[in-house]
Amino acid sequence: MTRQHDIAVIAGDGIGLEVVPAAIRCLDVVADRHGFDLAWREYPWGSSYFRQHGAMMPADALDQLGRNAAIFLGAVGDPEIPDTETLWGLLIPIRRRFHQYINLRPVRALPGVSSPVRGGGEMDLVIVRENVEGEYSEVGGRMYRGQPAEAAIQEAIFTRAGITRAAEFAARLASGRRGLVTSVTKSNGIVHTMPFWDEVVAETLAGHDGVRLEKILVDAMAAKLVLAPTAFDVIVASNLFGDILSDLAGAIAGSIGVAPSANLNPERTHPSMFEPVHGSAPDIAGQGIANPVGQMWAGAMMLEHLGETAAAAELVTAFETVLDYGVRTRDLGGTAGTSDFTEAVERHLPS
Ligand code: GGG
Secondary structure, three states: OOEEEEEEEEEEOOOHHHHHHHHHHHHHHHHHHOOEEEEEEEOOOOHHHHHHHOOOOOOOHHHHHOOOOEEEEEEOOEOOEOHHHHHHHHHHHHHHHOOOOEEEEEEEOOOOOOOOOOOHHHOEEEEEEEOOOEOOOOOEEEEOOOOOOOEEEEOOEOOHHHHHHHHHHHHHHHHOOOOEEEEEEOOOOOOOHHHHHHHHHHHHHHOOOOOEEEEEEHHHHHHHHHHOHHHOOEEEEOHHHHHHHHHHHHHHHOOHHHOEEEEEOOOOOOOEEEEEOOOOOOOOOOOOOOOOHHHHHHHHHHHHHOOOHHHHHHHHHHHHHHHHOOOOEHHHOOOEOHHHHHHHHHHHOOO
16 A cells, blocks of 8 residues: 655745645655655645735644645745734744754755855855753743833743753754754843753753764854854754844855755654745745745655655755756746746655
């Protein structure tokens, strides 16, 4: 009998509606060749749904998603809807409900893609972003709205368990790579949570022989990523810092349009979610020019997570080959549209 993986698809908003179908076309080709079936279940949630129903997804959405092996997400964000609605109405509830506490974001130079900085063409790193706590917190409030005394308080939540599992994940990953974990904080300015992060990460890594720990402040890290992008192997950072650094690292590799991410539930008791690092890009949405590589690569990470390793590798090789041949979207200095690029990848997949 054919292996079947049930996949929830939320194309979402903006260019998500263009790059998700592009990636699905290629994923179906490799699935067919490797003898398994991807049973896509499409959920038309996001900002259009919000306009009709006043919510990004229905009340039982998380129950519906939980019946799938994985979730394939495009992007959320709409210029007419507050970002707090789009993020807290869809992305963050999914990450939390399914305990997707690791956000894995590999960044490496791709063939045929030039980096704007020296050394960017050789970079190969992975960002382990803590994904369910930290600065992304609903704890806080606003007072005296619209008055001269107006104030806002926003708490960051860091737990020993949350930091330990992120550090553990980073250490295991590094031990199979070059053995270096760079932990990023702002411990000189943020005096409670960040020194706590430093302590727990150091304790956790002490149990991993052969893995070196390097600590760095986030401001210095931003500069060093640009000046010496090959100096890093595995980077572990909080929810906010990991998010910022992955956009920066993606841009150094050539374009944020090529950067993938996996929101992982490492215990596999719940579905994990795979999405590009980029957002909905309303400035280019609907023009057919979005780069589908981040979405395709996220799809390859999903296949790997589902145990379809050979199929995943074939898809990565195909888009790398196409890039190397010089077929590139505009963000990479080329002229190809989303469908030109996708058709080229399909042609380079083994039949
Ligand atoms: N690809 C999903 C997406 O739309 N990301 C945009 C975004 O703002 N994400 C915030 C986050 O990852 O925390």
